[in-house]
Amino acid sequence: MGVLPVEEKRVITAQMEELRKQALENPEQFWDEKARALEWFKIWEKVLDDSQKPFFRWFVGGLINASYNCLDKHVKTWRKNKVAIIWEGEGGEIRKYTYRDLFVEVNRVASLLRNFGIREGDRIALYLPMIPELPIFMLAAARIGAIHTVVFSGFSSDSLAKRINDSKARLLVTADGGFRRGKIVPLKEIADKALEQTFSVENVIVVKRAGNPVNMVEGRDFWLHTLLEGVSKNTYIEPVKVDSNHPLFILYTSGTTGSPKGIYHSTGGYLVWVYWTFKWAFNLNDEDIWWCTADIGWITGHSYVVYGPLMHGLTTLMYEGALDYPAPDRVWSIIEKHGVTGFYTSPTAIRMFMRYGKNWVELHDLSSLRILGSVGEPINPEAWEWYFNIVGKGKCPIIDTWWQTETGGFMISPAAGIQLLPLKPGSATIPLPGVEADVYTEDGEPAPPGTQGYLVIKKPWPGMLLGVWGDPKRYIETYWSRFPNCYYPGDYAMRDEDGYFWILGRADEVLKVAAHRIGTMEIESALVSHPAVAEAAVIGKPDPIKGEVPVAFVVLREGYVPSLKLEEELLNLVSETIGPIAKPANIFFVHKLPKTRSGKIMRRVLKAIVKGEESLGDLSTIEDASAIEELKSLVGV
Template sequence: MAWATITKSAADRASANMPDPERTRAEFSWDDARAMLDGLPGGGLNIAHEALDRHVAAGHGDQIAIRWLGKDGTRRDLSYASLAADAARFANVLVSNGVKPGERVYGLMGRVPELYAAALGTLKAGMTFTPLFAAFGPEPIKARMEIGEGNVLVTTESLYRKKVAAWREEVPSLRLVLIVDDGDAPEGCVALKPAMAAASDKFDTARTTEDDMALIHFTSGTTGRPKGAVHVHGAVMSHVATGRFALDLKPGDIYWCTADPGWVTGTSYGIISPLVNRVTMIVDEAEFDLERWYGILQEEKVQVWYTAPTAIRMMMRAGKEAAEPFDFSSLRFMASVGEPLNPEGVVWGKEVFGRPFHDNWWQTETGGIMIANTAAMDIRPGSMGMPLPGIKAGIVSRDDGGIEECKPGEIGELALRPGWPSMMRAYLHEQARYDKCFVGDWYLTGDLAMKDKDGYFWFVGRADDLIKSSGHLIGPFEVESALIEHDAVAEAAVIGIPDETAGEVVKAYVALKPGFEPSEELEREIRGHARKKLGPAVAPREIVFRKQLPKTRSGKIMRRLLKARELGLPEGDISTLESDEK
């Protein structure tokens, strides 16, 4: 079906931060983004200073930075001044416990107020912050701590006992565990609240530079262990500019980003970009609940809303009738991220909320939004939009002679010209893997896309085996490794299969060891084992037993072949097939 273009009104264009996108793209330079920031007094650049201290110094300390909504109905407002004070206290707690600039602090918790003080206090102290998804199982958490050589973990007592305590001594770099709950901390840990209460609310911000490490975000690969993408304090130039251009953030806006803080969106656009742009953030501790979400939009008078296609699909499944009792008149701009948003979702947003959802595209490696449908642009439903100011994007093909740009309408690999401030600077301990991302003058994203004759970009699919489920990137290798740890499993292969709500869900194919026979009971047992190891967000939803898995002569399992057969697609070249059992 061809979807009609959604044309923006003159009023929409005039009120947008970027009313003339074409002109802004032509005239913009990253020096303009640097001018949106203050910089440290005396020189340097620090994300925490730009997010908090400069606003307090400018007289905005009383503005609400975070309105926190607890699962139990609790409400708590944190002003810019109080959040700045908490960040300073956290920085002092780190220093008093012997943590040095450059060392690595991991956050393992849900959307609780302590997370934000921890992230910003870490950056303020010149240390590196890494968020972890609280639904991960013990093995993914341990792997990321090992790869990143984590020195500090900030978490809850429950998560510590269930997912960390058993392996803590096996990670020698982990010297300090801070527990955020009330009450006494487990043995060998430090209770954060009394430590914060005893700490000073003054701290001289570390004199970091644009190139100093600030963040490590982990992303899964199709083979090998998770990749730790390194980002620097200079990334804040991308965060301030993309917040204004892609999300149309204005000082004082009421803004809600629903992303979990364990993923890059929850840090870049759930902490840094909104605070740098001096908005009031809504933070909801609870998970998705349709009536609760609609109530938040209405009661908190949300103006800018950044959510995910999975949530949008769940709302669509409930029908328009579920939204009718609510007032969404405060909404000015809605955006979607995590995976491509289907055209139906874009149009449905306009019908139900009076505004279309604006899709955009970026990656953990890019650190910020690269391509977007902006407030003043006409929207072509299904398109990811156009490159933001400062971003040069193209569709390319590779051959023996190097890289060539594709013609409009041709499918190729989405590529970006390096040089934007939030571009990852490394994969931890994997220089060769990092270098492989850059060919000629391009950063190659691994995504397939197409650019039409008018410059709109359209997502086609992944060029590798990564699974996108509810906005989360899942690497097959990590899931397969956990499955093989079960006593009955000899081999495992994992693919993503389409799902109406989550986009994709994980399906596993398992070959059993001699002496084990397939059964429903064994299938449930293996799934339970995977959920315990990986968490429910990553573990397979379905397991199929096979006598043997399709492999090449070199022993590589052919996930591509499994997926083709699952979806009824052409099997392609199977000339290298060594073993197989359909």
């Protein structure tokens, strides 16, 4: 599982332990104090209402506004002239917004939303590329108490329509197009197709980004730049004082049923959680330039591109395009150009960089970096070591974070802002203050150290989801029915003898081979430890004798070619690392894995191809469809 990259092993620090103890023993007193770091219009009457379990409610009766906490409180200080957002387009364009600039634009857009009849509680759908207008509309919606639902710009028209219909959004904001690898993604055209299937959208605001011709429906569609011509830069919209448990946003995430779940978060509890988890984990200050590479269409972008950094008055960087376009050193170029100090990305991206090789990294001066982060999936030790040594030059701690859309913010993570623990490559370390996590066996008993089991959260926390939009039953069944009185995130995990948590992937990505439970992440990690392997994805295939057997898809690094000898080496490596039971029944060498545009491997597609299923499901988010044909030919479909 890796070793501590320190001279000697140390126990959990006293400072960290004391904070965790306070938060768990007297959570209401702890969070009453911590929540006051934000600016409230009215202090709460009750810190936590648990009378309707599992529908917990935080800071009941408190009044707050997200836009105010991200903008107004800063423009009253010296930070009004500080850069809030640095934006770099895929083509190299750069725009910078100070906190004052952002305040002006958010107020102007809030005025437009009001003019379109949007009021507190109304939903607006945002289908935009990674451009500054996206956070501007999010903050403008929050300013007037509207609820935003951001739809990832890689989604299809059907996916967009489902989200609009479920949320009953009254207004859609989109762009003429967005750029991806030098090509225009026709967002307005996709949006128009979606609107043919919707019933709630009354108007569409269109941002001019790509300059491609689009169809504008008279009376329904309006160009943003034309609308803004009539709005003064001195416009001020009073922020609406919303209840702490007023929904800030709805964000749709995939479910086992195939129907997306509308996860919705409160305003007060969510903001408090994001504020403190960001501070605890990364300990950033006014000198820092923060870059989280996530798309704002996902929770990571909501929490740690927009709300977290802006609440802290930081400079947050947004990049529009693919991380390796037009060359494999695009990321390193951006870090050098803007003096990025905090860098937060996914293991998938790190493994892609590994495949290109360290030479691309060494072309650039990355000495500005002082802290690195990992998000989205468990990071294998080999990728961790490469990230630490090649990117961070052995001097930047890696904040490996475990959390999910539903949790709102980090749950298990190193905490540079409290006292950084010794790091173990591949482990997210221990829970942050306020998180009581455990690993349970199938029978709901605490698993002994070193034993794989199910991750559970045993107490409510301020950033937790309010529920599933319009479907309270699904909320209970999905998250609270597996283990009594515990939130079940659906992840497989192990805790070692030091109390460190090792996240082993989704519980539905655990194979049961001849009654042995094997996490796909373990097999993938073993394969990637071979010097020839850049990436690996493992799924289960039905087997008449063993029940299920592993199948591996492997992408090789440059300079290596598939061979029977290499296949044998990889099979032996898995056998030696995990045991003969974990050896893949097949290894397929591929040039690329099917991934979404956000960089996640589409394992459901791999499973469908291996099983010979005719339907591969929704492929609207796939980055490169050519990967499908290669897979089909190799598998023999």
